[in-house]
Amino acid sequence: MKTSAFSFSTAAKLSVIFGAMLLTLAAVNYFSFYPILQSVEEQERFGEPFLSNSGESITLVVDTTMIRALGKSGSFSQTDWSYGWINLLLQEARRYDVIDISALNSAGDINHGKIWIFTRSAISGDTDQQVKTFLDKLEQSNVEEAVVYLEAPDTLAAGNEVIQQLIGAGYHARHYSRLTQTPLAEFNLSCDGLAAVTAPSGFQPMLKFNDTPVLWQGQRKGIRLLLGVFNFGELAVTIQQGRPNDDFSVTPRITKRTGLLPIVSSDLCADSSYYMQLTPFFDNFEHLLFEIIFGAPSYAPLFAGSPDGAFIMSHDEEGMGDKSAWMARQERLWGVTSATLVTPAAITSKGIEEILKAGGELALHTDQYSYFKRPGLPGLRPIKKNHSLADQKRSLEQLAPRGLVDSLSSSINRNHWLIWSGNYTGMMRKLAGAGINLDLTYGPIGEGIAGYLFGTCFPFVPLDTNGFPLPILELPFLFQDDEDFAAEYLDSIFDTSSFQNEIVNVVFHTNTMGHSPDTLLLWGWRESFKRAKNANLPILHYSDIVDSLRAQRATMPADILNQN
Amino acid sequence: MNSVKHKAGSRRGSFLYGVIGALLIGVSGAYFLHRYPIRIPVSADAEKAASFVLKNDGAQVTLLVDTSVIRQNWAHKTLSRADFSYGWTNVLQQEFGYFDIREISAVDSASLAEYRIVVYSESALKGLAETPAMTKQLVEYVSAGGMAVLDYPSNEIIDWFGLASKKNRDERQRLSRLELGLFLGKDLNARADGGIPDSLPVFSTIRNYGSVASGASIEIQSNSCFEYFNYGAGGMLLTKWDFGRWVTLTQQGLPDENLNTVNRYADLGHSDKLEANDLVADSSYLNSVYPWVDIVEKTLGNLIAAKTFAPRWHTTPGASSGIFMMTHDDEALGDVGAWMNVYESQFGYTSTSFLMPSEKLSSAGVSAVTSNGGEVGLHWNRFDRDDKASLETLGIGRWRPLVRRRNLSSQIAWLDSLDVKTSYNRNHYFLWDKDPYRLFRNLNAAGFTMDYSYGPDLNDKGYLFGSAFPFYPLDDNGASFELTETPVTWGENFNGADSAWIARLLENNASDYHGVINALYHNNTFAWAPDYSIYESWRLSYELAQGSRHVMYTASQLEQFITARSTSPINWEIDSESVEVYCDATQPDLALIVPMLDLYRPTISIHDAGMSLSEVSVIVDSVSVMDSAYWRIVFPKGKYLLSFERSSTSREEGG
Incomplete structure (x- = not known):
C-alpha cells in the first residue's frame, strides 16, 4: 500500500516534469513555425542643407x-x-x-x-x-x-x-x-x-x-x-512626396481599406481624389507655374529628342528566381527592353546573367516582408530577422557573375509590397543609408487605385522631416498588373497630349501569370510597349534617368549622382 | 488524525500532479499530432475487370473471336502467350465504326453469309484450325463472295485454300522496321523533318507462307506482310504478321514479359515514377509526326474498301478534316485556373479542363470553366508526396491529427462536392502503374468512360502511341474495357513543339489521317515554366486548327461522336449496275465515305417518314484518306438510301 502510494505520487510528479518538458518542446517548435520578428539595424542618412552656386540663370x-x-x-x-x-x-x-x-x-x-x-x-x-x-x-x-x-x-x-x-x-x-x-x-x-x-x-x-x-x-x-x-x-x-499625419506618423489608410497589414507607400497619397488620376496633374501645374515665372514654356527634355518623356517597363521578381528571366527573354524577341527588380533570395547568378544578357536592366527589389534570416539550430529557430537593405544590395552585387557587376543597377530599388515605414521619411533615410540613389516604391496598390497618385512621373528629391533634401530620388510608377489593372488605363496614360517629359513607368510582375493568370495582363504587357512606340516614347532603363541627369549636370544633392 | 489528514493531502497532491501532468502531456501531444499528423494508409481503389463484349447488331462487318481461347491464353499472364484478338476492335472501330463482334462458335454458315467482311482474329483462327466444319464454312463464305481477313493464319489454314506452294515455308523473319514510304506512297522528303525517323520498329515476326497467287500485297522489309487474293467470288486478306498484337502493343503500350510496366525512359526528373510514356514501345515513337498505327490501319481499310465498296463512317464529322481537342490540366491552381476558358469563350473556342481537387478549387472555379463553354474532367492526382492537393486530413474542427493520401474515390467525392459529375479523367503527370491494366480497372470501377492520360513527357511530342483516334484498351484478361483512351498529341512546347511543328501536324492530319488532335496546355504553366511562346502557341493552335478545317470538340462531343459511329447502322448491296447504301445516322453530322473508284455521284433519298430531301442539307463532296479517294456524304440525323451508279469499266471488272 505504501509502495503503491509512493509510486503513484512519483509517477504523478514525473508526469508533470515530462509534460512540462514536452510543452517546452512544443513551444520551441511553435515558435519555429511562427518565429518572433527581431528588428534589424539600418544605417540612415538624414536630410541636409543643399546649396549650389554654379552661375546658373x-x-x-x-x-x-x-x-x-x-x-x-x-x-x-x-x-x-x-x-x-x-x-x-x-x-x-x-x-x-x-x-x-x-x-x-x-x-x-x-x-x-x-x-x-x-x-x-x-x-x-x-x-x-x-x-x-x-x-x-x-x-x-x-x-x-x-x-x-x-x-x-x-x-x-x-x-x-x-x-x-x-x-x-x-x-x-x-x-x-x-x-x-x-x-x-x-x-x-x-x-x-x-x-x-x-x-x-x-x-x-x-x-x-x-x-x-x-x-x-x-x-x-x-x-x-x-x-x-x-x-x-x-x-x-x-502632392509629390505625400502627406503624413501632422506628427509625421503614417496612417495605414489604403492598407486598412484593402485589409492588408503593413503600411505601404500609397498610404502617403495626400488625398483619395488622387487614387484614379490618369494624368500627371501636379507636373502639369508645375509646367504652368514655370511658364508664368519663366515667361515661356521652356522646360528641358530629360532625354534628347524626346520632349514627351520615356517609357520604362519594370518587372518585380517576387522570389520567382531564375524563371523570372522569361519576360526579359521575350522582350528581347520583341526588340524592347525592361528593368527586372530582384530580391537576392531565390535568384542565382544564372538568372541574373540571363536577364542582363537579354539586354534587361537588373535592379534591386528589397524585401522587408518575407525575406528573413533564421538564426539558430536546425529545428530550433524561434527568431527571424530581416536582411538589412544594405545587405540585400550587397548580396545582389555578389550574385552577379564576374564581369557583369558593373551592369547591375543595384542602387536602384523598389520595396517589395511597396512597404513603407510608420515614419514619413524613415524609409527614405534607410534607403539613402543603404546606398540607394533612385527609389521606385511610390505607386498604387489596391482596388480602384491607379495612375498618378503623387501627381508626377518625374523623379523628385524627397525632403526630410527637417525640411532639407535627402540624397535620393523617388520616381513613382503608374500601375501594377496585379492591382486592378484595366485596359482603359493605357488610353489615358499613353495619351501624349496629356503629358510632357514624363517617365511613364509601370509594373508587370514576373509571377502574376503564375498565381493570378489573365490574358489581359499579357495583353497589357505587350500593348504597353506598342503604345509607347506609337507615342514615340523611347523605351529605356531606370539607370538612363540617372545617367541623363548626370550628363545634363542636373542640380541636386551630389551624392545622388555619385552613387554607382 | 494528523497522519490521516497528511495522507489524504498527499493523495490529493499526487492526484493534482497527475492531472496537471496529464494535461501538459495531453496539450503538448495534441499540438505535436496537429503539427505532425499520423499518416494512415489509404484504402485501395476498387477495380472492375473488362468484360467480353459481343455485338450482334446486324452489321455487315464482323470480328470473330473465341473468348475461351482468349481467356486461356491470358491466364498464363505472360506477354508472349497473350492473345490480342480484341485489338482488332480498335482497327474496326477506327476504320468502320459500325461492326459486330461474334463468338465464332455462334456463327453458322447462314449467319456468316449475312456479312460482307469477316475478320478472323487470332483466337478465332485457333478454333478454326481445330474444327474442319468451320474451315469449310470459311472456304464456302469466301467462295460465295465474302471478304475474309485472317490475322496471322497458320500454314494449315492457307493450305485449305490451296493457293500457296510449300516451298520455303516457315522461313520466318523477324521484322524490325516498318518503312513509312511503303504506306504513304508519297515523297517522304517533302514531309520528313530532321531527326524524325521514316521507319519505326514493329516488334513482330513475318510468316512466309510460300508463294501465293497474290491480288495485291503490301510489303515490309521487302516481304509481303499483307496479302490479298481473290478466291471464288470473294477475296482473302492475310496479315502475315501478328497484326492484332502489334496494333495493341503500339497503341496501348508494351509491357514486359510479365505484363509489368517498364521504366523505360526515367524522364521528367521522376526516375522512380512510371509514366504513361514508359509504355511507348520504342524511343523512336517519342518524337513522331506519323501516326503509325493509324497509317497501317488506314492502308488496310483502304484496301478492304477498294475490294468491297464498303461504305464507312468517316473518322471526322461533317465536312471537317479532323477533330481538334484543346485540353487544360489544372495543377491545383484552383479557381483562377479558368482564365484560359474566359479567353476561349470570347472567340467561341471550347476546351476540356481536368481539375485537381485542392483547397483552391471551389464551385465558383468550376462554374467559371463551364459558364465559359469549358468541360470538366478529373485530374487524378496519384502523387504520394505531401502536398495539400493530394492529402486529406482527418480530425475534429481545426485539429487534424490524421492524414492520408486521397485515393480515386476521395478525389471523385471532392469533385462531387463541387457539383462536378464527370466520367472523363487524366492522370496528373500522366503517372502510370506498375500493373499497366490496373488504372483502367480503377477507372472502369469508378464509371469513367474516357481517359486522356496517354501523353508526352517534356522530351516528347507527336504520336507516341501511333494513333490519333480513341481506342479501347485491353485488360489483362484479353477483353476490351468500355472506356476509351485518347492520346495527347502534344503538350505545350514539349520537345520543341513550336507553331511550325503544330501547323505541319494539323495539315498532315487534315490531308491524310483525319484523326483527333489532342493538345494540352496547362493553366499554370506560367507558375513553373513561364514562356510567352507557349501562350502564343496556345492561341495560335486554335487558328491553325480552324485554318486546316478541324472541328473543335470537347470530351463529351468526342464521346458522342464515337458512340454515334458505332451505333449508326450501315448496310450495302452491290450489283453489276450500282452500289446501294442504306444508313441510319443516329446523330447529326456523321459523314459517310464510300470509295470513289468508278462510282458516279450518288443519288440520295430519305427513308424517314414525313421528311423529304429538300428539307435537309446534304453535302456531297470528295475526300482523300491517305491518297485513296472517297465520296463523302454528310447529312443530318436520319435514315438515308444512297445509290451509286457504276461506270461501265467498273461493271466489267467487278461484275
Whole structure:
C-alpha cells in the first residue's frame, strides 16, 4: 500500500516534469513555425542643407537657418518646405543655383542671374531688409528681363512693411485660408494661401485658386516681379512626396481599406481624389507655374529628342528566381527592353546573367516582408530577422557573375509590397543609408487605385522631416498588373497630349501569370510597349534617368549622382 | 488524525500532479499530432475487370473471336502467350465504326453469309484450325463472295485454300522496321523533318507462307506482310504478321514479359515514377509526326474498301478534316485556373479542363470553366508526396491529427462536392502503374468512360502511341474495357513543339489521317515554366486548327461522336449496275465515305417518314484518306438510301 502510494505520487510528479518538458518542446517548435520578428539595424542618412552656386540663370534663395529652426518642430504644418522648389526646377530647368539668404549680397556677379526665386523661408523674419537691398541692387545692375518671385504669405500676413513697400501701396492681405480649386480643372490641390482683399497696385492676377488670385505679376523698374501668395513648397511636398499625419506618423489608410497589414507607400497619397488620376496633374501645374515665372514654356527634355518623356517597363521578381528571366527573354524577341527588380533570395547568378544578357536592366527589389534570416539550430529557430537593405544590395552585387557587376543597377530599388515605414521619411533615410540613389516604391496598390497618385512621373528629391533634401530620388510608377489593372488605363496614360517629359513607368510582375493568370495582363504587357512606340516614347532603363541627369549636370544633392 | 489528514493531502497532491501532468502531456501531444499528423494508409481503389463484349447488331462487318481461347491464353499472364484478338476492335472501330463482334462458335454458315467482311482474329483462327466444319464454312463464305481477313493464319489454314506452294515455308523473319514510304506512297522528303525517323520498329515476326497467287500485297522489309487474293467470288486478306498484337502493343503500350510496366525512359526528373510514356514501345515513337498505327490501319481499310465498296463512317464529322481537342490540366491552381476558358469563350473556342481537387478549387472555379463553354474532367492526382492537393486530413474542427493520401474515390467525392459529375479523367503527370491494366480497372470501377492520360513527357511530342483516334484498351484478361483512351498529341512546347511543328501536324492530319488532335496546355504553366511562346502557341493552335478545317470538340462531343459511329447502322448491296447504301445516322453530322473508284455521284433519298430531301442539307463532296479517294456524304440525323451508279469499266471488272 505504501509502495503503491509512493509510486503513484512519483509517477504523478514525473508526469508533470515530462509534460512540462514536452510543452517546452512544443513551444520551441511553435515558435519555429511562427518565429518572433527581431528588428534589424539600418544605417540612415538624414536630410541636409543643399546649396549650389554654379552661375546658373535661375537662383533659388533659401534660409537654411530658418528651415533648420522650423525643422525641429516635429510638425508637418510647422516645418518649412521651401526646398520643395528644387523639384520644380529640377523637372523644368534641370540646372539652377541654390543659395542661402545670408550669402545673397555676396553671391558673386548679380548680373548672371535672370530669375530669382525667394522662397518662403528667405523672406520671412529678419531677412526682408536683405531682400530689399538685393532688389535695389538688381534694379541698378541693368539686368535685362530679370524676374523675381516672392513666396511671402507669412510675411504679408504679418504685415511686413518692407515687403509691402516692394509691392506697392494699397495691397492688403487679410485672411489666411485653405485653397482648393486650381486653374487646372482635372484635379484638386489643397494648400494654404492668402486671400488678398485688395489687389496690389499695378499688379495683374496670373493664377487663381477658388477664383481667388494667388499669383500676381507687376513691374518694378526693369524687374518683372511675381508675388505668390500660396505655399508652393508645402504644396509640392504634399502632392509629390505625400502627406503624413501632422506628427509625421503614417496612417495605414489604403492598407486598412484593402485589409492588408503593413503600411505601404500609397498610404502617403495626400488625398483619395488622387487614387484614379490618369494624368500627371501636379507636373502639369508645375509646367504652368514655370511658364508664368519663366515667361515661356521652356522646360528641358530629360532625354534628347524626346520632349514627351520615356517609357520604362519594370518587372518585380517576387522570389520567382531564375524563371523570372522569361519576360526579359521575350522582350528581347520583341526588340524592347525592361528593368527586372530582384530580391537576392531565390535568384542565382544564372538568372541574373540571363536577364542582363537579354539586354534587361537588373535592379534591386528589397524585401522587408518575407525575406528573413533564421538564426539558430536546425529545428530550433524561434527568431527571424530581416536582411538589412544594405545587405540585400550587397548580396545582389555578389550574385552577379564576374564581369557583369558593373551592369547591375543595384542602387536602384523598389520595396517589395511597396512597404513603407510608420515614419514619413524613415524609409527614405534607410534607403539613402543603404546606398540607394533612385527609389521606385511610390505607386498604387489596391482596388480602384491607379495612375498618378503623387501627381508626377518625374523623379523628385524627397525632403526630410527637417525640411532639407535627402540624397535620393523617388520616381513613382503608374500601375501594377496585379492591382486592378484595366485596359482603359493605357488610353489615358499613353495619351501624349496629356503629358510632357514624363517617365511613364509601370509594373508587370514576373509571377502574376503564375498565381493570378489573365490574358489581359499579357495583353497589357505587350500593348504597353506598342503604345509607347506609337507615342514615340523611347523605351529605356531606370539607370538612363540617372545617367541623363548626370550628363545634363542636373542640380541636386551630389551624392545622388555619385552613387554607382 | 494528523497522519490521516497528511495522507489524504498527499493523495490529493499526487492526484493534482497527475492531472496537471496529464494535461501538459495531453496539450503538448495534441499540438505535436496537429503539427505532425499520423499518416494512415489509404484504402485501395476498387477495380472492375473488362468484360467480353459481343455485338450482334446486324452489321455487315464482323470480328470473330473465341473468348475461351482468349481467356486461356491470358491466364498464363505472360506477354508472349497473350492473345490480342480484341485489338482488332480498335482497327474496326477506327476504320468502320459500325461492326459486330461474334463468338465464332455462334456463327453458322447462314449467319456468316449475312456479312460482307469477316475478320478472323487470332483466337478465332485457333478454333478454326481445330474444327474442319468451320474451315469449310470459311472456304464456302469466301467462295460465295465474302471478304475474309485472317490475322496471322497458320500454314494449315492457307493450305485449305490451296493457293500457296510449300516451298520455303516457315522461313520466318523477324521484322524490325516498318518503312513509312511503303504506306504513304508519297515523297517522304517533302514531309520528313530532321531527326524524325521514316521507319519505326514493329516488334513482330513475318510468316512466309510460300508463294501465293497474290491480288495485291503490301510489303515490309521487302516481304509481303499483307496479302490479298481473290478466291471464288470473294477475296482473302492475310496479315502475315501478328497484326492484332502489334496494333495493341503500339497503341496501348508494351509491357514486359510479365505484363509489368517498364521504366523505360526515367524522364521528367521522376526516375522512380512510371509514366504513361514508359509504355511507348520504342524511343523512336517519342518524337513522331506519323501516326503509325493509324497509317497501317488506314492502308488496310483502304484496301478492304477498294475490294468491297464498303461504305464507312468517316473518322471526322461533317465536312471537317479532323477533330481538334484543346485540353487544360489544372495543377491545383484552383479557381483562377479558368482564365484560359474566359479567353476561349470570347472567340467561341471550347476546351476540356481536368481539375485537381485542392483547397483552391471551389464551385465558383468550376462554374467559371463551364459558364465559359469549358468541360470538366478529373485530374487524378496519384502523387504520394505531401502536398495539400493530394492529402486529406482527418480530425475534429481545426485539429487534424490524421492524414492520408486521397485515393480515386476521395478525389471523385471532392469533385462531387463541387457539383462536378464527370466520367472523363487524366492522370496528373500522366503517372502510370506498375500493373499497366490496373488504372483502367480503377477507372472502369469508378464509371469513367474516357481517359486522356496517354501523353508526352517534356522530351516528347507527336504520336507516341501511333494513333490519333480513341481506342479501347485491353485488360489483362484479353477483353476490351468500355472506356476509351485518347492520346495527347502534344503538350505545350514539349520537345520543341513550336507553331511550325503544330501547323505541319494539323495539315498532315487534315490531308491524310483525319484523326483527333489532342493538345494540352496547362493553366499554370506560367507558375513553373513561364514562356510567352507557349501562350502564343496556345492561341495560335486554335487558328491553325480552324485554318486546316478541324472541328473543335470537347470530351463529351468526342464521346458522342464515337458512340454515334458505332451505333449508326450501315448496310450495302452491290450489283453489276450500282452500289446501294442504306444508313441510319443516329446523330447529326456523321459523314459517310464510300470509295470513289468508278462510282458516279450518288443519288440520295430519305427513308424517314414525313421528311423529304429538300428539307435537309446534304453535302456531297470528295475526300482523300491517305491518297485513296472517297465520296463523302454528310447529312443530318436520319435514315438515308444512297445509290451509286457504276461506270461501265467498273461493271466489267467487278461484275
